Amino acid sequence: MTDFYENDNAPAEVPMNGKTILLAEDDPFISRMYEAKLTNAGYHVVLVHNGRDAYDRIKSDNPDLIMLDISMPELTGFEVIKALQANGLEDMVQRIMVLTNSADPRNQARARELNIDYIVKADLTPQEVLVRINKKLQVG
Amino acid sequence: MSDPTQPAPAEIQARSDQLTHIAQEMYKKNMELAETNHTLMLLRRIDDIVLSSVSDKGVVLRRVAEAISQDSDFSFSMIYLRNKQKRSLVPGALVSGSKDEKLEKLAQTTLLHHAVTLRHTANPMARTVEVPFIASTTRLYEIVQPNLEFSEADELQKQLKLEQFFICPLIARGAVLGTMVLGTTLTSEALSFYQKSLLERLTVAVGLALDNTLLYTEAQESSRRLQVANRHLKELDKAKDEFISLASHQLRTPLTSIKGYVSMLLEGEAGAITKEQHEFLDYAYRGSQRMVSLISDLLNVSRMSAGKFYIEREPLDIAAIVEEEIQQLQQHPDAKKLKLTYVAPKKPLPLLNLDENKTRQVIMNLIDNAIYYTREGGVTVMLAQEGQHAVLRVSDTGIGVPKTARAKLFGKFFRANNAQTIRPDGTGLGLFLAKRVIEEQGGTILFESVEGKGSTFGFSLPLKEKGN
Numbered sequence: 001m002t003d004f005y006e007n008d009n010a011p012a013e014v015p016m017n018g019k020t021i022l023l024a025e026d027d028p029f030i031s032r033m034y035e036a037k038l039t040n041a042g043y044h045v046v047l048v049h050n051g052r053d054a055y056d057r058i059k060s061d062n063p064d065l066i067m068l069d070i071s072m073p074e075l076t077g078f079e080v081i082k083a084l085q086a087n088g089l090e091d092m093v094q095r096i097m098v099l100t101n102s103a104d105p106r107n108q109a110r111a112r113e114l115n116i117d118y119i120v121k122a123d124l125t126p127q128e129v130l131v132r133i134n135k136k137l138q139v140g
Numbered sequence: 141m142s143d144p145t146q147p148a149p150a151e152i153q154a155r156s157d158q159l160t161h162i163a164q165e166m167y168k169k170n171m172e173l174a175e176t177n178h179t180l181m182l183l184r185r186i187d188d189i190v191l192s193s194v195s196d197k198g199v200v201l202r203r204v205a206e207a208i209s210q211d212s213d214f215s216f217s218m219i220y221l222r223n224k225q226k227r228s229l230v231p232g233a234l235v236s237g238s239k240d241e242k243l244e245k246l247a248q249t250t251l252l253h254h255a256v257t258l259r260h261t262a263n264p265m266a267r268t269v270e271v272p273f274i275a276s277t278t279r280l281y282e283i284v285q286p287n288l289e290f291s292e293a294d295e296l297q298k299q300l301k302l303e304q305f306f307i308c309p310l311i312a313r314g315a316v317l318g319t320m321v322l323g324t325t326l327t328s329e330a331l332s333f334y335q336k337s338l339l340e341r342l343t344v345a346v347g348l349a350l351d352n353t354l355l356y357t358e359a360q361e362s363s364r365r366l367q368v369a370n371r372h373l374k375e376l377d378k379a380k381d382e383f384i385s386l387a388s389h390q391l392r393t394p395l396t397s398i399k400g401y402v403s404m405l406l407e408g409e410a411g412a413i414t415k416e417q418h419e420f421l422d423y424a425y426r427g428s429q430r431m432v433s434l435i436s437d438l439l440n441v442s443r444m445s446a447g448k449f450y451i452e453r454e455p456l457d458i459a460a461i462v463e464e465e466i467q468q469l470q471q472h473p474d475a476k477k478l479k480l481t482y483v484a485p486k487k488p489l490p491l492l493n494l495d496e497n498k499t500r501q502v503i504m505n506l507i508d509n510a511i512y513y514t515r516e517g518g519v520t521v522m523l524a525q526e527g528q529h530a531v532l533r534v535s536d537t538g539i540g541v542p543k544t545a546r547a548k549l550f551g552k553f554f555r556a557n558n559a560q561t562i563r564p565d566g567t568g569l570g571l572f573l574a575k576r577v578i579e580e581q582g583g584t585i586l587f588e589s590v591e592g593k594g595s596t597f598g599f600s601l602p603l604k605e606k607g608n
Contacts, residue, residue, distance in 0.1 A: 027397070029397040030393070030397055030400070033397060033400045036409065071389070101393050103384070103392075105443075112452070112454075120392070121396040122392040122395050122396045122399065125404075126409075127404070
């Protein structure tokens with residue numbers, strides 16, 4: 001077995017894959033963490049830190065995937081979804097992946113109703129999140 | 141000439157007397173029966189009043205007084221209630237029996253105006269509370285003193301044409317609850333035996349009626365208080381839930397960073413690390429991962445105790461979950477010393493309707509436990525279809541479960557002694573939650589063990605949900 005931690009090529013130089021991910025996350029540490037992981041994996045990452053900016057940038061940037069936190073200033077994640085639906089941006093709703101640390105089971109039920117992926121951030125490592133994203137975008 | 145078939149005149153007379161006597165007796169018996177019937181009807185009427193859904197005790201007492209006034213010779217009926225704190229009798233209801241509305245009103249205002257203090261023992265109403273026997277008087281003044289002047293009381297009595305008053309203590313369950321005064325236009329001599337016995341029966345019946353009414357009022361008051369308390373508890377419960385939710389969120393957020401960044405360092409995301417750095421970071425990672433599980437477990441236990449533990453079912457490939465969990469746990473350094481074997485089902489299992497997160501947690505817990513409590517040998521994970529069930533068995537060659545610990549093994553916060561030694565920081569929630577999660581989904585937990593030799597933990601889940 002190769003010990004990967006002795007791999008001198010890290011961090012891997014991965015060419016950009018041309019996909020844009022909008023990351024809506026108000027916690028700066030978590031935001032930076034996913035940004036690093038996704039950028040290293042070849043994604044173009046757009047960062048926003050509140051719900052209002054998330055909505056605006058979804059509209060203007062047409063991202064391939066949206067990582068949406070629930071508990072955010074200005075607008076919550078679900079309010080962003082509502083605003084998208086109200087403005088005929090249903091196709092964007094289907095690009096959303098909810099990432100939250102909420103312990104409220106109603107949030108999960110809501111996401112399921114909308115047929116949106118729901119991830120408890122603490123449950124997965126950034127690598128595991130990346131695997132889910134790649135799968136959703138059929139990358140890699 | 142006498143006809144031998146005809147009786148002698150003397151005999152005729154005797155028989156006639158006999159018949160008259162029988163007729164009289166029958167009449168008397170009939171009257172008695174009518175009286176008894178009457179009494180029973182009145183008592184029944186009082187019962188009906190009490191059993192009706194009216195909850196206002198003033199209304200109930202008023203109806204009882206009306207019933208007695210209308211259906212007995214005691215046309216005057218007055219009820220006072222005992223107030224224990226104030227040591228007095230307070231006016232409850234009165235029916236004077238007068239057809240004259242003005243007079244009725246006068247009686248109401250004059251006689252229902254004052255409380256009778258129990259200290260005033262010259263008043264027989266006050267006396268019956270202390271000495272609970274039926275008393276009688278011919279003077280209205282006696283029972284209204286000292287609140288009413290003699291002349292005023294006497295005038296009222298004359299107008300009402302009342303001859304006699306009976307002061308009856310209303311008793312229930314050994315306590316005097318009040319006093320009833322029954323007045324009649326008949327003189328003492330004219331009162332029949334039945335009327336006197338009716339008096340006693342009415343006293344008992346009204347006592348019970350009053351008791352029931354008071355209990356009912358009390359029950360309503362308690363029920364109202366309970367409702368308030370219940371509302372308060374619900375608010376508290378909600379506040380507690382919100383607190384736990386919030387605390388979990390607050391804990392998970394920094395933990396996401398710790399676990400995430402450490403995992404990235406481990407994966408070489410920030411450059412190569414030495415073997416020792418890897419080892420240390422791995423410990424940090426495992427610590428953070430444990431904390432994540434712990435928060436999940438605590439959330440689930442809290443939801444369970446609040447009755448808010450819900451299973452969210454979706455079609456699931458259980459084999460895929462088992463394989464994913466094994467793959468993850470294989471990275472575990474302890475697992476590397478062991479032989480971890482996976483025996484897949486012979487043919488693919490159908491999709492099962494299960495709660496993914498909770499079932500995954502159970503599978504992870506069972507395999508993780510097996511690895512933790514096995515120092516040498518191996519862990520075998522076997523998934524198979526057995527009849528109409530998907531069965532998972534996780535067998536190890538570990539420390540096993542002592543016989544004495546088996547009964548409590550799936551209890552909340554329980555930890556066996558030998559497990560405690562190996563893993564002092566365990567919470568005792570894993571198996572407790574596993575049992576609950578599996579049973580909530582219609583399955584059963586499997587368990588067998590030989591202490592010192594090893595254990596098999598697992599579950600059996602129906603392929604089809606019941607009722608589907």
